[in-house]
Amino acid sequence: MGIEELVESIGSHVLTTTLGKVVGWGRGNSVWPAQFGLACCAIEMIATATAGVDIARFGSEAMRASPRQSDLMIVSGRVSQKMAPILRTVYDQMPEPKWVISMGACASTGGVFNNYALLQGVDKIVPVDVYIPGCPPRPEDLLNALMILQERIKAQGILPRQ
Numbered sequence: 299m300g301i302e303e304l305v306e307s308i309g310s311h312v313l314t315t316t317l318g319k320v321v322g323w324g325r326g327n328s329v330w331p332a333q334f335g336l337a338c339c340a341i342e343m344i345a346t347a348t349a350g351v352d353i354a355r356f357g358s359e360a361m362r363a364s365p366r367q368s369d370l371m372i373v374s375g376r377v378s379q380k381m382a383p384i385l386r387t388v389y390d391q392m393p394e395p396k397w398v399i400s401m402g403a404c405a406s407t408g409g410v411f412n413n414y415a416l417l418q419g420v421d422k423i424v425p426v427d428v429y430i431p432g433c434p435p436r437p438e439d440l441l442n443a444l445m446i447l448q449e450r451i452k453a454q455g456i457l458p459r460q
Contacts, residue, residue: 319452322451322452322453322454323452325369325395325451325452325454326448326449326451326452327356327357327448328357328358329356329357329358329369329370329397329444329447329448329451330358330360330361330362330367330368330369330370331358331361331362331368331370331371331372331399332361332362332363332364332365332367332368332370332371332372332388332392333361333362333363333372333374334371334372334373334374334385334388335372335374335375336373336374336375336376336377336378336381336405337374337375337376337402337404338375338402338434339374339375339401339402339404339405339434339435340374340375341434342374342401342402342434342435342436342437342440343372343374343401343437343440345437346437346440346441347359347361348437351437351438351441353440353441353444356441356444356445356448358370358444365388365389365391365392366391366392366393368392368396369392369393369395369396369397370396370397370398370399370447371388371389371392371396371397371398371399371424372398372399372401372440373385373398373399373400373401373405373420373424374401374402374405374434375401375402375404375405376404376405376408376409376411376416376417377404377405377416377417377420377423378415378416378417379414379415379416379417381417382417382422382423385420385423385424386423386424389423389424395451395454397427397428397447397451398420398424398425398426398427398428399426399427399428399429399430399440399443399444399447400419400420400421400426400428400429400430401430401435401439401440401443402430402431402432402433402434402435403431403432403433404416404433405419405420406419406420406421406426406429406430406431407419409433410433427447427450428443428446428447429443430442430443
């Protein structure tokens with residue numbers, strides 16, 4: 299057996315990649331969301347766990363009530379000024395790396411509620427990775443946002459400590 303034949307046979311049977319790609323793949327395919335449902339969009343968020351939509355296909359069926367076990371916060375609905383510090387506290391309790399999806403017009407921009415009592419966008423309190431438009435957005439829109447976020451997570455690989 300010549301060296302060319304050996305290289306050819308090994309090349310077809312060995313999988314090579316970088317550690318960053320493996321870590322990104324693992325993180326992207328096992329995103330555990332913390333639900334932060336505040337209004338009508340929360341019903342659409344909850345609907346993603348039903349059999350018809352099935353968020354479990356994406357490794358995110360483990361919706362957590364504890365921020366310490368989550369790496370994704372899904373903020374759905376309007377955020378009041380009184381709720382804003384609580385939202386920030388929950389975000390700060392999440393371990394790194396962490397991501398945020400802003401679901402719906404109210405969470406993203408305040409929606410039709412342009413008044414002093416409501417936050418005009420959750421990005422004023424926490425950094426947002428993906429915005430979902432709509433009032434309310436459909437569960438399929440949340441799945442689409444999750445797929446976009448998964449691709450971004452996979453591309454990040456290993457992040458340096460902050």
